[in-house]
Amino acid sequence: MKKKIISTILAVAMTTSLLAGCGSSASTPAQDTSAVADTDAEVEAKADTNANAAESTADSTESTDAVEAETSEPITIKFWNGFTGSDGDQLVELVDRFNSENEYGITVDMDITSSLDEELSSAFAAGEGPALLLSSSAYRFTYGQYMQDISDIFDKTGLDKSDFIQSYLDYCSEDDSLYLVPFQIVSFYLYWNKDLFEAAGLDPEKGPTTWDEYLEYAKKITDSSKNVYGSGLCYGYNYQMAHTIQRFGGLAVTKDSSGKWQANFDSNSGYADFVNTYKQLVDAGDNPLTDDTDSMMTAGQLGMTINGPWLTGGMDTAGINYGISTIPTGAAGNMNSCEVLGFSVTTVASDAEKLAAYRFIEWWNTMDANGTCPALEWSVTNGYPAYMKSLMETDAYKSNEKVMSMTNTDTSAPSDFIVDASFPGINAIINDVLPQLVQPVLFDETKAETALGECQKLADDIVAQYNN
Amino acid sequence: MQVRGGCCLPSNIKTGAVMNNNVMDKGNIIYRIRKYLRSAEGSAYYFILPSIVLLIIFSIIPLIVSFYMAFFNANMTLDQVSFAGLDNFKQAFSDKRFLNSLKVTLIFTALEVPIQVLGAMAIAALISKNTYTNKLFRAIYFLPVICSATSIGIMWKMILHSNVGFFTYALQSMGLGKINFFNDTHLTIFVVAFISIWRSFGISAIVYVTAIQNVNNSLYEAAEMDGANKLEQFIHVTAPSIRPTFWYILMTRLAGSLQIFDIIFMTTDGGPNYTTESTVTYIYSRAFSSSASMGYASTMSVILFVIIMTVTVVLYRRMNAEEA
Incomplete structure (x- = not known):
């Protein structure tokens, strides 16, 4: 009987402590938030009482807060x-x-x-x-x-x-x-294989600065007998697609004059130009139809590709002699x-x-x-x-050549990625809409305008969620 | 019984008797349960208790929650939840990608299941005798089963890569042209099905081997005396004898194929142009990758669950009917 009583007491104690644990963790954010709010209110109040010395008061109050917190345990x-x-x-x-x-x-x-x-x-x-x-x-x-x-x-x-x-x-x-x-x-950058540039009679130290140059270089580098392609655009790489598409046609979602989100696919000539250019490269055999260009770039089979800085690790290991620059500017301008x-x-x-x-x-x-x-x-x-x-x-x-070549020295250039930076539906645009722009054109011979119309409908649905 | 018969007894005594009887009944039930659990048969429950607890936590509760969530719009952290009624179901049946994913799943199942069920049976018949070579082959067939889908996906991606793949290169060297295994809208689903079959073929084969080894040897002797050759023995003796195993493998492979995810996720991620996007792959993308629509993803899971359950129940009944 004694054992039962002791075990019952222990069970109650354990359950109580568990509940207490849950309670404290659940209430912590609210308590903490109010604590922050109180502190801010105190700071403001102190600043108000001495309007003539607002700045110095605020500074001293902040430093006092800091000291209070930092001199604690x-x-x-x-x-x-x-x-x-x-x-x-x-x-x-x-x-x-x-x-x-x-x-x-x-x-x-x-x-x-x-x-x-x-x-x-x-x-x-x-x-x-x-x-x-x-x-x-x-x-x-x-x-x-x-x-x-x-x-x-x-x-x-x-x-x-x-x-x-x-x-x-x-x-x-x-x-x-x-x-x-x-x-x-x-960000994503343009990487080029210097050895393949040289073999094609191009200046190995200078990547293309425009998309016309990109197409021209791709054609010169491609050598089907060696399984070498000039261009490395990759339909399965949604982020690469997004960075590149943005250069051609600007942002896919922006705010209209009334402050509401609007999708910009339908009749976007820049986007149409991109998918047609990509298809043209594939059809001409200058760009492989593949969902993996990283392996090809590290294998020395691609003249140019667009990717993130993580690609350099693989290329360094593989001993690829490469150059880096920002992605060629398209119709959408500097960004x-x-x-x-x-x-x-x-x-x-x-x-x-x-x-x-x-x-x-x-x-x-x-x-x-x-x-x-x-x-x-x-x-x-x-x-x-x-x-x-x-x-x-x-x-x-x-002195770091790599980061310097990635740096946009125009610090006033806007920074957005495919949609306005404050549009919450960015993932849905990248993962659900952009593939439906590129892949039907590449695989189903769908016209770019038709694909853009479909994308507009999809994007409108996404945008509508954030306009309500 | 005494209480019911004692209608002339004072009511307080009657009530007390009923209470005592209830207490006794309860005591008896508890006693019986305890006794049963102490018996050899009942103690088995102690052994399966951990599995039952895990099953409840990781399968039953999530299943119930996902049924519940199917009627709500919910984000990933479940802190923005609103009642959607049947809207998610309406959306699913008008969602082109969802309908496409069902079609892809059915195609994949139609490719994988017959090969798994019949092919594994044929192979099992060849390696059923306990010779050294057969044991070696069984081990080889079983090897992919113990490999992770991630390793298998990466390995096959490397082997069949459209440009730097070993197998692709070998075919090209033999003058068979350049086959784009992972980027052909007509071919890639077959490639994915092949990888999936290669991966789980071993487990089906081993189950069949066990079933074949349990077939009464006298049946083969009788068939041999009747002049049946090996193929005829297989058709008329082996196949009918292992029918329960056949139905079991058919049922489990069917359910597994309808839930295909890992191999697709690791190799094509649904591409090219959604021709390999299975239902579970699409559900995953709705739940985690892009819009984090847990409610809508749950709705699609429920629809898939109903499909799989219907197929499983039909096959299970068929299997039981066969056994009866």
Whole structure:
């Protein structure tokens, strides 16, 4: 009997503790959010009481907040991202360095996962998850309600907002709210095989700058007897298609004069021009009809292709002698067709965790005494263009041929990727609409105009979801 | 019975008697359950309990939830949920891609199942005797079964790549022309079906081998005495004797083919031009890849579930009728 009583008590205790655990985790975001709101209100109130010295008061209040949070006990923040590749090793190394170097007692507990989406969705649904997240800015369309406005990071840290390229900040913003601080600019570039250029009698140091040149070079390079193709466009690579299509016909979804989203497929002569050009290349035998051009480029069978910086790893390993440049400008004019990956602070983060996350982001983007910083190291090591003007001015950056060839020196060029940067349905446009533009033309002999009409209907349905 | 008969007893005594009887009944039931669970037969439940728990958590509950979600519009994090009624079902039956995916799935099933069911039976008949060579072949046939779909997909992509594939190159060297295995709208579905058959052929063959080995040897001896050759023995003795196994493999392969996903996801991702996009591949893309429409994806899952269940029930009844 005694045993039964003891086991009953233990079972009740365990159940209670489980329920308590659930309760606290579920209520944390709400409590934390209110805590943040209180702090902001206090700051505003203090600033209002001394209007004549608003700036200095705000500064001192912020620094007081910071000191309050930072003089408290050491803090650990969860940091999730999906960098499972070799660059993940560098990320681990840099995070370890921050953990050992920082003076605030902050420990960044990083979790790199290949299923970030699935883990985030279940964690957020349970009121849990990381305080700091590293993801594509497109995540704000899926997890926007779990991301905090971090536009005050420039006030609460030493980061200089004007040093960041504005179009990248705009990419991560919604109205006046900033949801991500840029971490990596992911764009696609034109890669060419210098040896094949030379063999075709072309200047191996100069890639095509226009699409007419691209077609001309492709024809010269193609050698069917050696299984060599001049052009490497790939219908199965939706992102490559998106980056290229954008050069021809601009953005697929924009806002109309009334502020509503509109799809721009029907009668888009630039898009029609692209699919016809692609078909022409395939029919002429200058472009393989394949869903995998990476293998061919690393095998030395492609003269030119369009891809992300990750292609260079494979080409380096294979010993390909290659050049890089930005994608030739088409009818749509100068632009950065890119995605911006960035740091965001989630609603799971408490006030102190938010500040700790700010400190990590500040450390990442701040030059040390040796004139370097993690952002610069990341950029030159992994081959991603800089998002801060000061990084572009460093010798390490300037001397890196690869990143320099990827850099659009016109920092005023707009940054959007296939749709207006704030259109939430970007994934549906890329994955569901663009393939229906390209593939029917390539495989079913469908006219470009017909395909565009079908795409307009599909895109209209997608756009309508966000106009309601 | 005593209580029912005691109509003249005071009501309080009657009630007390009923209560006592109920308590006794309950006590008896609990006692019987305990006794049963302590018996050799009942203790089997302890062994299957972990499987039952996992089945409930990972199959039964998700199944019920997906049925429920089919009537809602829901995003991935399930925090924006609105009642959709039958709208998702209406949308599915007017969705060209969904209807196309059903067609692709049926074509794939029609290609894979007969070859799996009949081909594996023929192969099993050849390797059913326990010789060293046959054991080696069984191991070879079974090898792809234990490989992951990811490895298999990557391997075949490399072998059959349209330009840098080993097999493609070999065919070209032999003067057979350049075959674009993964980028031909008429050919690729056959390639995917072949890879899928290659992958799961071994398990069907091994099941058949076990069934063939259990056929009474005296039947073969009698057939031999009647002058039947090996082929006739197979047709008239082996095939009828392993009919339950045939129905079992037919049923499981049919259900498996209708759910084909991994091989397609790893090799073609539904291309070219959606000619290999199976229903599950499309459901996955709706749920996770682009619009994260969990409600709509659940609706399509329910439709597929109904199709598979109908096919399975029909075959199961047929199988039971055969056995009876």
